[in-house]
Amino acid sequence: xxxxxxxxxxxxxxxxxxxxxxxxxxxxxxxxxxxxxxxxxxxxxxxxxxxxxxxxxxxxxxxxxxxxxxxxxxxxxxxxxxxxxxxxxxxxxxxx
Numbered sequence: 001x002x003x004x005x006x007x008x009x010x011x012x013x014x015x016x017x018x019x020x021x022x023x024x025x026x027x028x029x030x031x032x033x034x035x036x037x038x039x040x041x042x043x044x045x046x047x048x049x050x051x052x053x054x055x056x057x058x059x060x061x062x063x064x065x066x067x068x069x070x071x072x073x074x075x076x077x078x079x080x081x082x083x084x085x086x087x088x089x090x091x092x093x094x095x096x
Contacts, residue, residue, distance in 0.1 A: 011046035012056070019047040 008019050048056065060066060 006047075008047060010049040010052055012048055012052035015049065017049035017051075019049055020053065 006019055007016065009015065010017050010019055
């Protein structure tokens with residue numbers, strides 16, 4: 001693939017435009033309803049023009065449920081980092 005967009009009909013607005021296949025890069029691919037983003041849960045990723053993709057992404061970025069989930073996920077990650085730091089400090093203290 002050359003990285004160039006393809007010319008076809010947008011799956012959302014149905015207009016013939018340059019399209020891009022959006023590939024989620026959120027890292028939340030656990031599935032089974034746990035930490036799966038709306039992009040990842042789509043069975044077939046849509047071909048979207050930049051306008052439709054931007055509108056979809058903006059809705060996702062402003063979704064209160066997704067914002068709350070992201071805040072919860074960050075709290076979990078922060079707690080894990082703190083735990084790992086404590087474990088590392090205890091390991092260094094016990095090794096001396």
